[in-house]
Amino acid sequence: MKSFIGKRAIASGVSLVVLIVIVFFLSRLTGDPTDLYLPLDATTEMRQQFREINGFNDPLIVQFGRYVTDLVQGNFGQSLRQARPAMDVVLEAFVWTFWLAVITMALVTVAAIIIGSLAAFRVGGVFDRIATFFSLIGAAAPDFWLAIVAIVIFAVKLHVLPTSGTGTVWHWVLPVGVLFIRPFGLILQVVRGSMISVLSSAYVKTARAKGVRSTAIIFVHGLRNAMLPVITVIGDQSAAILNGAVVVETVFGFPGIGKLMIDSILLRDFAVVLAVIMVSALAIFIMNLLIDLAYALLDPRIRY
Amino acid sequence: MVEHLLEVRDLSVEFHTAAGTVNAVRNVSWHLDRGETLAILGESGSGKSVSASAIMNLIDMPPGKITSGTILLDGRDMLKMTAEERRLINGAKIAMIFQDPLAHLNPVYTVGWQVTEMMTTHGQTGEGAHARALELLRRVGITDPEKAMRKYPFQFSGGQRQRLMIAMAIACKPDILIADEPTTALDVTVQAQVLELLQELQQETGMGMLLITHDLGVVAEIADRVVVMNSGCIVETGNAAEVYRNPQDPYTKKLIAAAPGKGAMPEESSRLGDPLLRGVGLKKSYGAFQALKGVDFFIMPGETVAVVGESGSGKSTLARAIVRLDDPQEGQVLYRGKDLLAMTPKEMFGLRRDLQMVFQDPTQSLNPRMTVYQLISEAWVIHPDILPKAKWRNRVSELLVKVGLKPDMAERYPHQFSGGQRQRIAIARALAMEPKLIICDEAVSALDVSIQAQVIALLEGLRREFGLSYLFIAHDLPVVRDFADRVIVMKAGEIVEEGPVRQIFEAPVHPYTQALLAASLDPDPDVQAARRAARRTQEGLVFA
Structure with missing residues (x-):
């Protein structure tokens, strides 16, 4: 187990280093941030001074060397825009996104498992048809459209929910609701498919011959076996939100990591972009590890 | 009218499929009493399992439909009961075990949990159920039951898994045990043990046992009465020994005639000259497991050599080694004097056509x-x-x-x-x-007896016509007896005995060969009864 995590960490670490190098140099290709930060009437000396302070005058390779040296010492650089450590900015935003992902995916998982399992129990029944119909629409609906429609309906027409920002519980409803729909549709389909094959398996026949109740057959005998393929998709979808639900966060003005990423790229706030990437990478690494652990937890035949 | 423990009357079941309606069983009637064993004998597609599925409420409707009939348990029609009443009967009054215990045990729960669940489902407390589960595991012959309770199905052997299934089935002391091909996937010696266990348990509890099988030998060993089914209908029913001695229906006659192990054994043929194929000191390990521990053998041109052994004996590894599907680590395979294992892929390519293989499962191959x-x-x-x-x-x-x-x-x-x-x-x-040599790896094991007989006859005819040699790998001794010239008996990666077929069957020397022969089931109920008696006397002598 330890060596498994170790190997994983090394492989992920190598990918992260390569990614940092690529992003560092690519982002510099977008141009000099000086013009974005200084007023239009700033003098050449002021511009020169800004460049000097932020080290933009040095050759790229020297800038990279400096970045790496700082990084090794645990310094992720300064945010140009906010003039404070980049990592502080990123972690603040990450906490918002983290909770957004946790709340959304917890709701998605519970709902998709219950509805998907029940749909699988009577394949082709009314409940199954309705669930399948809506889950397919949900899985296919684009979130930018959903977000705008949701704002139009709930904020503009009905005036029941705030359109953007944070502050109250009500601010969470629209972002969570919109983010919920696609993973819910997808995961419901996976749960249903997986459950159908599990319910036709030999050990379910044994359970029926034992006189086990239908609910226990589905949720005790079936579910644990059916969860294996589902977990992978839950992991993927969680990672997608953690990585920045860019569209939804931007539309709803939600101060998460997706919005931060877009803003930092537009403002050429390089240190923040790199810090976002590192935090996301770490989150995905942990996410994948959790998926593998969940596999081993659910299926005794899987051991690392 | 006499009331039976379980009685099926005029049961008809059909399945509605895309290809049309299939009559799985038509007007089937039989009954089972306390303490007796009824066997339903039939080949695949005969509908032999359908009435058991109807009893257990395991038929999916749709596509299945019970079109007529009644199933009386203690005089009450089960088909008129509510789903909840049926559920409470399953496991408690009627329990069932299946053919493939690995697939029929839930892979992600411990066996202790699964055995206990049978009892908690039917109202026992967790603690009492746990204690009883330990007792049951001990009773069915699982060593170290405390530890076994915490293990998962994949950590047991096939025979142990079937014992666990049996322990689970008898947990609530059911009146009826339905066993659907309970020993088909097991080795002969394990099959004998499992059947013996079932008989003992039946004597202890007095339960009625319904045995579904395709194997005349199993019927001879364990059944009191037999119901013979063919394409959805009962063709014959009666006392097991009488049906075997004096079958009335043409289908039953055909089935009994097709049972292997009755033909004349070939006279010892002294074949001179060089062997077609020779294996010398073949060794193969998978990690720490030694599948082949130095095996030597030869096959003469036109000869059929059978390799028999139970699972794990290395017989399939040997077949794969010969055709280089899986190279052994040591040894030589000499084909007409040339070592196949030393050949380059190009040289080997030319010879591939001489050595052909027929696998067990044609669906997959x-x-x-x-x-x-x-x-x-x-x-x-x-x-x-x-x-x-x-x-x-x-x-x-x-x-x-x-x-x-x-x-x-x-x-x-x-x-x-x-x-x-x-x-x-x-x-x-x-x-x-x-080809010059065909390697048959359990090539007839998955086939019904009547089909098996036809395929064997086909192979035999081809041998005469083309002078083929066969390496015939099998676990089924009667088939080997009818077909092979020479027999190699393998156990745990080694050859323990080898000789002409007559010698092996009539005067086996090695105790393992003797055990294999003793465990294999004869389709004749009288022969089986005699063997059983002999076994008991022997045991009596041991314990006396």
Whole structure:
């Protein structure tokens, strides 16, 4: 187990280093941030001074060397825009996104498992048809459209929910609701498919011959076996939100990591972009590890 | 009218499929009393399992539909009960065990949990159920039950898993135990132990036992009465010994005649000259497990050599080693004096066609996306020197006729054939190579007895016609007795005994060979009764 995590960490670490190098140099290709930060009437000396302070005058390779040296010492650089450590900015935003992902995916998982399992129990029944119909629409609906429609309906027409920002519980409803729909549709389909094959398996026949109740057959005998393929998709979808639900966060003005990423790229706030990437990478690494652990937890035949 | 423990009257079940309505069983009636064993005997597709599924409420409706009949348990019609009443009967009053215990045990829960669940489902407390589960595991012969309770199904052997299934089934002391092919996937010695366990448990509890099987030997060993089924109907019913002695129905007669192990054994043939194939000191390990521990053997031209042994004996590893599907680590395989293992892939390619293999499961070994014509003619695509393309069509037709199929079947796909027909296609495919030696790895094990007899007769005929040699790998001794010239008995990667078939069957020397023969079931109930008696006396002497 330890060596498994170790190997994983090394492989992920190598990918992260390569990614940092690529992003560092690519982002510099977008141009000099000086013009974005200084007023239009700033003098050449002021511009020169800004460049000097932020080290933009040095050759790229020297800038990279400096970045790496700082990084090794645990310094992720300064945010140009906010003039404070980049990592502080990123972690603040990450906490918002983290909770957004946790709340959304917890709701998605519970709902998709219950509805998907029940749909699988009577394949082709009314409940199954309705669930399948809506889950397919949900899985296919684009979130930018959903977000705008949701704002139009709930904020503009009905005036029941705030359109953007944070502050109250009500601010969470629209972002969570919109983010919920696609993973819910997808995961419901996976749960249903997986459950159908599990319910036709030999050990379910044994359970029926034992006189086990239908609910226990589905949720005790079936579910644990059916969860294996589902977990992978839950992991993927969680990672997608953690990585920045860019569209939804931007539309709803939600101060998460997706919005931060877009803003930092537009403002050429390089240190923040790199810090976002590192935090996301770490989150995905942990996410994948959790998926593998969940596999081993659910299926005794899987051991690392 | 006498009231039976369980009685099925005029049961008809149909299945509505895309291809039309299938009458799974028609007007089936039988009954079971306390303490007796009734066997339902039939081949695949005979509907032998359908009435048991109806009793257990395991038929999915739709596509299934019970069109007529009653199932009386203690005089009450089960088909008129509510789903909840049926559920409470399952496990508590009628329990069932199945053919493949690995697939029928839930892979992600411990066996202790699964055995306990049977009892908690039917109202026992967790603690009491746990204690009883330990007792049950001990009773069915699981060593170290405390530890076994915490293990998962995949951590047990096939025989142990079936014992666990039995422990689970008898947990609530059911009145009736239904066993659907309970020993089919097991080795002969394990089969004998499991059947013996079932008989003991029946004597202890007085439960009625319904045994569903295709195996006359199992019927002879364990059944009091037998119901013979063919394509959904009961063709004959009666006392097991009487039905065997004096079958009335033509189908029963055919089935009994097809049972292997009755034919005359060939006289010892002294074949002179050089062997076709020789194995010298073959060794193969997978990690720490030694599958072959130095095996020597030979096959003469035109000879059929059987390799028998139970699972894990290394017999399939040996087959794979000979054709280099899986190279051994040490030893030589000399084909006409040349070592196959030392050959380059190019040299080996030329010889591949001489050594062909027919596998156990034709469903898996034939590519489902290829037609029969493509499957057979592929041999000539790979080895173009065998036959010019213009003659392929005719040759495929000839080969199909030779294996008992029709030339117009060439354009069909494997899934359009039955199991026996598919195995014939696999044989035709092997023959297309014009081989010198065919290795049959459990080639007839999955087939019904009547089909098995036909395939064996086919192989025998081909041997005479083409002078083929066979290496016939099997776990089924009666089949070997009918077909082989010489027998090699393997156990745990070693050859323990070897000799002409008559010698092995009539005067086995090694205790393992003797045990194998003693455990194999004779279709004759009287023979089985005599063997049982002999076993008991022996045990009595041991314990006295």
